[in-house]
Amino acid sequence: MPQKRILPYVILGILEKGDATGKQITDEFKYEIGEFWKSSHSQIYPELKHMLTDGWIDSYQKEDNDKEIYYRPTNLGKEIIADWLATPVAKLPVSKDLFSLKVFFIKRADDPRLKTLIANQKKLVSQNLAHLKKREAELFDTAEKINHNYGHYLILQRAISRQENQLAWLDQLTVC
Amino acid sequence: MPQKRILPYVILGILEKGDATGKQITDEFKYEIGEFWKSSHSQIYPELKHMLTDGWIDSYQKEDNDKEIYYRPTNLGKEIIADWLATPVAKLPVSKDLFSLKVFFIKRADDPRLKTLIANQKKLVSQNLAHLKKREAELFDTAEKINHNYGHYLILQRAISRQENQLAWLDQLTVC
DNA sequence: ACACCCATGTAAAGGGTTACATGATTTG
DNA sequence: CAAATCATGTAACCCTTTACATGGGTGT
Incomplete structure (x- = not known):
């Protein structure tokens, strides 16, 4: 009845790269997957138990x-994660974006709060973009590294492209 | 301790445009705000009660x-929503995107599942983009309408720009 | 041996979704 | 006036986050 269960698949995906402890899986969320999925150890440890009893991992x-x-x-x-990766996504996610939400409720172009929100968002996006580009330089400095983690590379590119797009949009607003 | 409470602010934002019933608020999520925030009536009715006892609404x-x-x-x-809109967002949201997640786990560029995922995503994004452009044409066909709901207009523009960006990224992948 | 840190684990409190329920209102 | 629809409401279940707890390493 509740939200669709995703975590175990993510964990399987992580474990495909090599055996790991709960701590190492947790860190993966902090440093790599963290750009587009979050989880914390208090969710991961119980989930590992669950997966053990279901026989997905040992x-x-x-x-x-x-x-x-x-x-x-x-x-x-291994079967389960392979199937999951082969199954296309049914619908686009709703990006629960507080910035958009607040802007949505501002009716007039001359509302001073708009400027504040936009300036702030610009700062956040620039910082994130700088971080993403740093990751790119660190992780994918050779063609070989790209070829061995192609999906990861793609996703990083996409994250960068997305933030550049947002920044361009914000800049264009400020000019007007 | 749990997730940050957003719903009551969204409801206040909706009510600022005019009095509404629970049903009308629910529909707002379906048709307008739905692009970047979701909620359902089973969440909204209890929330309205809560806001009543807190004196945010009558x-x-x-x-x-x-x-x-x-x-x-x-x-x-009215005070509360005004304050909320004036408060800048502290951090960027994590876009819980299943497409990115699946792509992330695919290691090799020649994995056939990659093509499937991308083709499917293209379809989803195109459909959404078409829908957004239709909304734009319907809602903002005059400068006056833009000026009276400027925030909404901006957000729609941004949603369109974002999907165009994603589509361009997907197209570029297919060529390679 | 003692204190500190670290990996693992548990608890508490909401959020969010789906399904089910109820009573008013509209429709044929 | 019976049936269908509609607005409102309730329940069950899991997700998610923050805080707290425990017991094994590690360093001094």
Whole structure:
């Protein structure tokens, strides 16, 4: 009845790149996937348990550390993620964007709040854009790296393109 | 502790344009705000009660219909929405985009699933773009209409620009 | 051995979606 | 006036975030 369950698929996707602990999966959300999906450890650990009981993944520990638990996809899990990736997306997401929402409610072009909102948004988008370009330079400085993580590369390009588009739009507004 | 409460502000924003029933507010989400914020009646009716007890809005009924309940913002409510609109957004939203997520996990450029995902996304984005342009033609065919709902106009422009950008990006991919 | 940090785990409180329910109003 | 529709309302369920808790490493 509630929202569609996405997290386990994301986790499977992460584990396809190599076994990982809950902590490592959590960090993946912080640094890589974080641009377009968020999750936190308090969601991830229970989800890992769930996936274990469903047989999507199994776990093991390394002898030198009693604490860390490594996870890897089972054959079932590999099947599931492969199917999921092959299934096209049914509908476009709604971008829950507070900036758009606030602008929407401002009726007149000369409302001073509009200027404030736009200036602020410009700052946020520029910062994010700078960050994305830094990531691009760090992660994809050779053709080989691009070829080995092509999807990741594409998505980073798209994120950059999107923010450039938004910035251009904001700039054009300021001129008027 | 949970997610930040946005709905009541959106409702206040809607009510600023004129008194409305729960049903009319619900429809607003379906047709106008729906591009960048979603809600459903089962969330809206309880929220209206909540806002009533907080004194953000009050309600009245019309004599010819026992069922419909009209809401309007109180002075407190008007203050609150004004403050909210004047407050700049603190951070960029994470666009929870399943398309990006799936692409992210595809490692090789020659993976056939990539083509499928992209073709499908193209279709979705084109449809949405067509819809947005239709809305633009319907709602903003005169300068006067633009000036009286400038924020709405801006947001529609931005939505269009964004989808055009995405489509260009998708097209460029297909060529390669 | 002690204190600190870190990986894992649990709890609490809303948000958000879908399904079901109810009573008024309109329609044939 | 019976049936269908409509506005409102309720319930169940999971998602998501923040805060708190625990017990194993690590460093001194």
